[in-house]
Amino acid sequence: MHSVSRTLTVPAAVTLLVLAAACGDSSTEPIVPQVIEEVTFDPGLEIDLSQMTRLASGVYIQTLEEGSGEGAVAGQTVDIGYVGFLTTGVVFDAGGFDFQLGSGQVIPGFDEGVTGMKVGERRLVVIPPGQAYGLEPRGSIPGGSILIFDLEVRSIS
Numbered sequence: 001m002h003s004v005s006r007t008l009t010v011p012a013a014v015t016l017l018v019l020a021a022a023c024g025d026s027s028t029e030p031i032v033p034q035v036i037e038e039v040t041f042d043p044g045l046e047i048d049l050s051q052m053t054r055l056a057s058g059v060y061i062q063t064l065e066e067g068s069g070e071g072a073v074a075g076q077t078v079d080i081g082y083v084g085f086l087t088t089g090v091v092f093d094a095g096g097f098d099f100q101l102g103s104g105q106v107i108p109g110f111d112e113g114v115t116g117m118k119v120g121e122r123r124l125v126v127i128p129p130g131q132a133y134g135l136e137p138r139g140s141i142p143g144g145s146i147l148i149f150d151l152e153v154r155s156i157s
Contacts (some may be wrong), residue, residue, distance in 0.1 A: 031135045031142075031143040031144045032144055033128075033129040033130070033134070033135060033143075033144035034087060034128075034129060034144055034145060034146045035128070036049070036058065036060060036126055036128050036146055037049065039087050039146060040087070041087050041089075041148075042085075042087065042088050042089030044089045045085060045087075045089055045148060047124070047126060047148065049126075052124070052126065055112060057108070057109065057112055057128075057130075057131050058128040058130065058131060059109045059112050059113055059125065059126065059127050059128065059131055060124075060125070060126040061113055061123055061124070061125050061126075062123065062124045063121060063122070063123050064122040064123060064124055064150070065120070065121060065122040065152075066118070066120075066121060067117060067118030067119050067120040067121025067122075067153060068118055068119060068120055069118050069119050069156070070118065070156075071115070071116040071117060071118050072101050072114060072115060072116065072117050072118070072153065072156050073101065073102075073115070073116075074101050074102025074103075074115070075100065075101065075102060075103075076100070076101050076156050076157065077098050077099070077100050077101070077156070077157045078098060078099060078100075078101050078114055078117070078153060078155075078156050079096065079097075079098040079153070079154040079155040079156075079157075080096060080097065080098070080099075080114060080151055080152065080153055080154060081095070081096040081151070081152045081154055082094065082095065082096065082149050082150065082151050082152070083149070083150045084147060084148070084149050085147075085148040085149075085150075086141070086142075086145055086146075086147070086148070087145070087146050087148065090140075092139070092140045092141050092147075096154065098155075101114060101115060102115070107127070107131065107132050107133065107147075108131045108132075109125065109127030109128070109131030109132050109147070110125070110127065110149065112131065113125030113127065113149065113151065114151060114153070117151070117153045118153060118156075119153050119154070119155060119156055120152070120153065121152070121153050122150065122151065122152045123150075123151050123152075124148070124149070124150055124151075125148070125149045125151060126146060126147075126148050127146065127147045127148070127149070128146055129143075129144050129145060129146060132145065132146070132147045133145070133147075
């Protein structure tokens with residue numbers, strides 16, 4: 001009798017595992033970070049990695065419009081206008097603010113993308129998850145996301 005109950009229990013356990021996998025709780029699925037060189041960007045973003053400069057951190061930058069004066073350096077306050085996109089072309093945020101460059105007030109990839117920009121310069125910055133929010137979701141930004149910013153420096157002080 002003991003072996004009969006074990007025989008019935010194993011198929012029941014397998015059935016429960018199959019049902020659990022089929023129903024799947026999306027909150028337990030592992031988050032896989034996007035890889036810049038492997039993702040397909042929405043065509044409207046007009047991202048061509050071959051036209052961009054890849055920095056040592058994996059951040060990509062491209063100057064869209066030249067600025068004037070000296071480039072921004074750590075310790076300076078930079079007033080910036082921006083639009084932030086996901087790889088799907090969805091805008092997750094837009095606006096403007098000022099921050100002290102290199103002080104950790106923004107994500108590392110944003111700090112790095114702004115460094116060297118001049119007043120009036122427009123730059124496209126593509127930031128890998130490790131230089132953004134990593135695997136943690138942030139509001140409308142899914143965990144593991146690449147972030148794309150269209151930036152313009154309004155002033156440096």
